Amino acid sequence: MLARAIGVPHISTGAMLRDNVEAGTELGQQAQAIMAAGDLVPDDLVVAMVKDRLSKEDAACGFLLDGFPRNVVQAEALDAAMGEGALELAVLVEADEEELVQRLLQRAQEQGREDDNEETIRNRQQVYRDETEPLVGYYPDNGVSVVAVDGMGAIDEVFARIVNALADN
Ligand code: AMP
Secondary structure (H helix, E strand, C coil): CHHHHHCCCEEEHHHHHHHHHHHCCHHHHHHHHHHHHCCCCCHHHHHHHHHHHHCCHHHCCCCEEECCCCCHHHHHHHHHHHCCCCCCEEEEEECCHHHHHHHHHHHHHHHCCCCCCHHHHHHHHHHHHHHHCCHHHHHHHCCCEEEEEECCCCHHHHHHHHHHHHHHC
């Protein structure tokens, strides 16, 4: 919804990895068990995949990254590849952990994602705290504003908050 609203491609590393698993590529074979456990796919593999994607013509005038970077090593690799200042803004969508568990269990029913079971979800939350949350400090230190948005409530309410936050920034 957000990518469409701002007219840029939606680049989701999770979706790209799932496509690779589905297609049985070498990358997909390397990633499958790691994703099923809710751990991070090795940085070099994900960074190469993102660099390749960002080199495509449709990303020349902007892009929305979703699920990347997941840690400081990936953030540094992105800076090195794109040059500092390539990112305009980071959006931090915040919600209660228990609410997120319930949403993902609901998604498991709708989409059948292998990693949307409670054990894996809780591991993904731990990986988030350990690896991804430090980016909330990294980006302001590196000149990229982090805009926090309340992620509780319905999809269209959260979407409206994000759009408003982008308009204000
Ligand atoms: P997502 O669709 O963003 O929830 O990602 C699903 C899974 O794909 C994650 O739990 C990881 O196993 C893997 N993944 C997605 N993005 C990344 C990334 N940037 N770095 C490492 N692993 C990732």
